[in-house]
Amino acid sequence: MQNQPLTPPRRTFFIDVADAAIRAGRKVGLVDPARLEADFLIEQVSDAYGSDDFGDRWFEGALEVLLDSTKAEARLNAAGDFSAMKTIHHLLRDRLYAQQWFDRHPEILARPIRNPVVIVGPMRSGTTRMHRLLASDQRFAHLRSFETISPVPRPGFGEVMAGNAEDFRPKLAARIMKVARLANPRTLSIHPTGPFEPEEELGLIAASMYGMKFEAQWRIPTFAKWSEAESAVPAYRHMANLLRLIGWSQQESSLRPWILKTPQHMLDLPALLEVFPDARLIFTHRDPQSIVGSAASLAWNQTIIYSGDVSANEIGREWLRKTELMISRMRDARDSIPRERMIDVQFDAMDRDWRGTMERVYDFLDLDMTPAVPGMEAFLARSAAQKKTPHQYSLAEFGLEPGEVYERLGDYVRTYGIAVDNPRATTGSAIAAG
Structure with a gap:
């Protein structure tokens, strides 16, 4: 525990410069004005790529709510709405490419x-x-960071699979990460990563314009409440199909089980289990003071990039x-899951004895x-070297x-026997990845 100032950090000068440059570019007509309109963006991408087959059209309702909430509530700066348009364009283009791959290679969906x-x-409960x-164990399959940023290969990927070309996606991911570090270098201490690091599937869920990825970077309470009231099954079905595409593009054996993780599953366990009925679940737990403080810090550090009006x-x-809400929904969903299909792991236990805790996990997995x-x-050695500055x-x-x-x-603390810090303490320092 360390004493911290009561004022959270401000955004970097890099974003101030980028924001001013985009505003100036719009004044002289060099940068297009922001149009966060679903019909416009869908039509723009369809025209650009010569197709209007985006797959399951469920995403259109989600996109309408997302953009309406963003325009009304996010208070984006120029860099923010420019980034928002690029993000939606990227997701829509990938949906078109995904459908092209499914049409050309129906074996992917099988x-x-x-x-x-x-x-x-x-x-921030130790899921990362x-x-x-687990991803370091070659008996499992996992996503890499560049695949959650760009899960869908470009149309010429056949040349890459044949060994005659290079996959552009890792380079794109490296560029995006470089910009993210310039925009806010604190992201390195919060979530160290690289193009080939194992990564969660949150980007695959966001492909349906759904989920907390958007909430952690924009202030969009209407979208958050809408998402919480919707069945996530369509988003999870599309996520599963993207996993199939990624496995196919990796030339990965379908015999190796996937390792998956994202906090989104806390809200959507019924949808997860409908789409993956034989999933085995590892639940992680941590002192809620650390969870809430760290989650708020993560959201703050992302939101201030895109808005100058953030509380x-x-x-x-x-x-x-x-x-x-996440904890409540997780607890409700667990009541219908057979006990032999899940295990609980404490964040503090991993800190004290990672080997002993992982042995429990491997016994659960029968490996x-x-x-x-x-x-x-x-x-663990790489992680210690990367994370020289703790997330404070x-x-x-x-x-x-x-x-x-x-x-x-x-009640969450008592039910799962979670070790807690002194409730009178007001600061935290998250040193392990989470």
């Missing part, structure tokens, strides 16, 4: 996804650490509410852990008090 191992936990430890207290309240240990040790945050920065967090989430 690929089975057997017995996936799904890590389910609140934001668990995911990357730290508002972000704190929203991510306390969101965390409470010998021995072959995986060298890869796990290599990951405080509840007080976001107008929250530990007593309120424990009042609302105390």
